[in-house]
Amino acid sequence: MRTVEQHLAEVLDLVRPLEPIELDLLRAQGGVLAEPVVSQVSLPQVDNSAMDGYAVRVADVAAATEDDPVHLPVIADIAAGDTATHALRDGLCARIMTGAPLPAHAQAVVPVEWTDGGQARVAIRRPAPTGNAIRRSGEDIEAGTTVLRRGMRVGAAEIGVLAAVGRDTALVHPRPRVVVLGTGAELVDPPNPLRPGQIWDSNSYALTAAVTEAGCVGYRYGFVGDDPRSFMDTLEDVLLQADLVVTTGGVSMGAYDIVKEVLSQYGTVTFDRVAMQPGMPQGLGTISESKVPILTLPGNPVSAYVSFYLFVLPALRRMQGLSPEPPTTVRAHLASPVTSPQGRRSYLRAVLEYRGDTAQKSAYTVEAVSRQGSHQLSALAETNALVVVPEQITELPAGSLVETIALPGRE
Ligand SMILES: Nc1nc2c(c(=O)[nH]1)N[C@H]1C(S)=C(S)[C@@H](COP(=O)(O)OP(=O)(O)OC[C@H]3O[C@@H](n4cnc5c(N)ncnc54)[C@H](O)[C@@H]3O)O[C@H]1N2
């Protein structure tokens, strides 16, 4: 048996960051930047008004009061987008809109609410300090600065920044395309009726959804039965659209475990047992001449799900050009005792809760659920965390401080 770390190292060795490609902004969404983005321009490009009002010289409005307003002639009307050149002299003002370029020699903007809104002459009822309601050039971005770092995921804010600095494309690691394939003669697509002994395929749904949650593109290919020929044909079909293939089932000791049977011949896939519970039987390698990486996860639904978080997720991060960092762990106090098999690291499904008790070593408590079978998928859906029990430990009393993985996106 190999350790979790040994298996993870082999998984990570199998994959590389996907070749960066230049994509139109909206197609780049969800990708990971493969370049630092340096702005060629300052934003705002020129000093402009932050409010609808009047651009003034400060001294001209210094004496303005509610009872004794200052009256100034309005020499221009400047809208956002106005490209003409305007300039103020002492004793004059210009009507100006939000985002419009400031006329030369203007020192402040008086909001329209402090005036009578006049168009040829305006009565101003309050003074304004220098710089009032003015957005200075470069206040947001200075020309030549890096506005987005390599390795950032391109979301709405990043796409906004790219467009704001004049870009219509970005160089990104594209979202990996992951084909998810179940195996097993017992599987039936929901909602088709089941005969005794059959089950509805849930793994290919859950794992495709997990792929999407990881920011990648999941293709649920459904499942194949126990016929080696159709499994091989299906693999040939999916390879064209896959950066990674993930299968579930057929990797333990069963007489009809076709994944093992087919992949041992077709490709360079090796199978091993990992010292963990759940998720012991695992396989990895590449298939066909194109050497598409494949990870074969166990069929038990909880085992497949836990294997996804421990092995597939780090692989997907690396393929996206992100660091394949280990899952975030929190130290928490066990609410009840737990047991674990000798020699295997347990990942117990559990509910992690923030208690905020500062007198304790950790402000978190964690309670492992009672149904820990690898087939007990409904227990998984009740939980938000995995308690990690080291290989050599077989039992832990209530109150023990344990490492806990907070499962992403499961509040
Ligand atoms: N003699 C031994 N038997 C088993 C061992 C062992 O070491 N010696 N290991 C056990 C462990 S641990 C696991 S995990 C499972 C893994 O088995 P396989 O990966 O070969 O998976 P299957 O046998 O095909 O299925 C296991 C289980 O999961 C259900 N399943 C499979 N696919 C799906 C799906 N798409 N959706 C929902 N459920 C699925 C399947 O019906 C089985 O109940 O092997 C143990 N046995």
Ligand code: MOO
């Ligand atoms: O290792 Mo298996 O994954 O326990 O059910």
